[in-house]
Amino acid sequence: TTVAVPFNSVWGLGALLSCIMSTKPGYVEPPLQYRPLVGACIVNQEKKIVSIGYNSMPNGCDDDLLPWTRFKDGIDWLESKTPYVCHAELNAIMNKKCADVKGCTIYVTLFPCNECAKLIIQAGIREVIFLSDMYHDRRETVASRTLLSMAGIKCNEKRIVRTLRTSQRPDVKTCMCVNNSSFYCAW
Numbered sequence: 001t002t003v004a005v006p007f008n009s010v011w012g013l014g015a016l017l018s019c020i021m022s023t024k025p026g027y028v029e030p031p032l033q034y035r036p037l038v039g040a041c042i043v044n045q046e047k048k049i050v051s052i053g054y055n056s057m058p059n060g061c062d063d064d065l066l067p068w069t070r071f072k073d074g075i076d077w078l079e080s081k082t083p084y085v086c087h088a089e090l091n092a093i094m095n096k097k098c099a100d101v102k103g104c105t106i107y108v109t110l111f112p113c114n115e116c117a118k119l120i121i122q123a124g125i126r127e128v129i130f131l132s133d134m135y136h137d138r139r140e141t142v143a144s145r146t147l148l149s150m151a152g153i154k155c156n157e158k159r160i161v162r163t164l165r166t167s168q169r170p171d172v173k174t175c176m177c178v179n180n181s182s183f184y185c186a187w
């Protein structure tokens, strides 16, 4: 499936921009393993964007020092970016240009993990709208759904604007790319 999301939407302005700016291209080879670019955009009750964020290494930490790979050529978790990277949601909450984000909605290109769910809840965000749920069965995602539900936070999948077929990268489970007018999410 591929969805095309036009730029002239909250996705276009926030989550998409964030995705483009996100750390690195999302491919690691070999073996080919997709690492997502994730964008998050927080909007207030007037639907004004109050913050955006994307996954990145923490400030001052060299982005090129560690690989994205999880298990490649014996590279350990500790030697990969995984335990150090700031998730898009964390960065969006930290980047806010207003006193707080209480009552806001967060748009994310990927469903939040349990750690980000805690941040979302404690920040007072009331709604999560997500584009991809490719980690649906991960324990972190299951815990995240439980947490968000316990806290009464609405979670909605972004309605697909238009579906297309793609055979460009059959080896890649999920990918996000852009052309002149749309943001594509494929899985």
Ligand SMILES: Nc1nc(=O)n([C@H]2C[C@H](O)[C@@H](COP(=O)(O)O)O2)cc1CO
Residues within 6 Å of the ligand: 035, 036, 037, 038, 054, 055, 056, 082, 085, 086, 087, 088, 089, 108, 110, 111, 112, 113, 116, 135
């Ligand atoms: N909601 C999310 N927001 C994010 O910013 N990420 C980031 C963390 C990593 O930089 C990258 C891959 O996540 P993972 O496959 O290591 O887990 O996406 C990942 C998720 C999924 O939980």
